[in-house]
Amino acid sequence: MPTAVVLDGHSLTLDDVVAVAVKRAPVELAPAARTRMEQANAVVAALVESGAVAYGVTCVGLTRAIALPTSWRATEPIAPPTAT
Numbered sequence: 001m002p003t004a005v006v007l008d009g010h011s012l013t014l015d016d017v018v019a020v021a022v023k024r025a026p027v028e029l030a031p032a033a034r035t036r037m038e039q040a041n042a043v044v045a046a047l048v049e050s051g052a053v054a055y056g057v058t059c060v061g062l063t064r065a066i067a068l069p070t071s072w073r074a075t076e077p078i079a080p081p082t083a084t
Contacts, residue, residue: 001026009033 002025005016009030019025029037047054 004028006030007033009036 002019002023004026005012005020006028007030009032016025020027
C-alpha cells in the first residue's frame with residue numbers, strides 16, 4: 001500500500017494528489033491542521049449562531065445581503081473527520 005499523504009495545509013503536491021486519486025494512498029490530517037479546522041469551525045458556528053450575514057457562510061450569490069433563514073441551516077454542527 002502507498003505511503004499515507006498527510007494534509008497539513010502547506011505541503012500538498014501534485015504527486016500527492018496523484019497518489020490519492022490514482023494509487024489510492026490513504027490520507028491523514030496533521031494535528032496542527034485539525035486544530036486550525038476546529039478553530040475555523042468555531043468562528044463559523046459563532047457567525048451562524050449570531051444571525052450575522054457572512055458571505056459564503058450564511059449567504060451566497062444574489063442573497064449575499066440577506067442571511068439564510070435558520071430553517072435552511074444545519075441543525076447539527078459539522079464535525080471534522082475523526083483521526084485514523
